[in-house]
Amino acid sequence: MPPHAPVDPTIAELAHDLRIACMRVARRVRFDADTVVPPHLFSILARLVAQPRTVGELAAMERVSAPTMSRAVAQLTDQGYVVRSADEHDGRLVRLSLTPEGSTLVTEERANRDAWMAERLEGLSAKDQTLLRRATDLIEEILSREATR
């Protein structure tokens, strides 16, 4: 977009309201969900669902320093949610993956958070549910478009 393009007041208002609405939803979910591990540790576990990762990879993904990630991982291994293993070809690397307990925890915490949202959607009409379905897809599209720009 041109650097100083004038902004349509309708879009500006929608942008404001949509941003606030999303932030409020995110905030509510965070506060209401019962959590076993704090957010920054849960975020790490969630990264390991798709595949094992090294300390350095996780640090980059979570945008924290290597020592910070090293400590966080140590906590998760102490709690039995993550296991360490050596890389076959490079002795410097530490491969991290979820234990069965870690995997279960991720699934359960996600279900908790989804349940919070689902409770608030159940009373809606089919029409409103369809509206939200389409809006959700549209938001996801906007975000993914941004990421690949």
Add this chain to the structure above:
Amino acid sequence: MPPHAPVDPTIAELAHDLRIACMRVARRVRFDADTVVPPHLFSILARLVAQPRTVGELAAMERVSAPTMSRAVAQLTDQGYVVRSADEHDGRLVRLSLTPEGSTLVTEERANRDAWMAERLEGLSAKDQTLLRRATDLIEEILSREATR
């Protein structure tokens, strides 16, 4: 909600996707916005836009302890964004309100965040904008309904 109420799989999926979409929007806005004060301090300033508050009121609203709020407020007064004043009738109370600088800061930071969102909505068709407008109103309604239950 009843502890073990069955959940419509369609609703469950929408709940999951909508929650994720909102959290991603909130996250993006937080990362991309250039901020002068950290989030927890900005949140306090935003509380003072509507009306002056006491330390205890702010602590309750932000869900932190009184000493924590006391320290945060001290930082904001040091930076010139907040002023302290005595209550007329109760000498124990400290009334906190925004300085002109604090008020300007809130306005500017909000505009920054809105701009981030607005950039991403400008390319949408009128139809899609209308869809998001209605969805936003619906989400706000759901959230406010929850708050007043």
Add this chain to the structure above:
DNA sequence: TATTGTTATACTCTATAACTATA
């Protein structure tokens, strides 16, 4: 005595710098 707010102290998460082991 009860309430409002601050000060004292400690714990957690974060970072940078220094160190060890491997490539």
Add this chain to the structure above:
DNA sequence: TATAGTTATAGAGTATAACAATA
């Protein structure tokens, strides 16, 4: 030498406990 990870140390934000001032 360069890289992956850990340990040492320090700074910021948070909490509980103890304290001061006012009701």
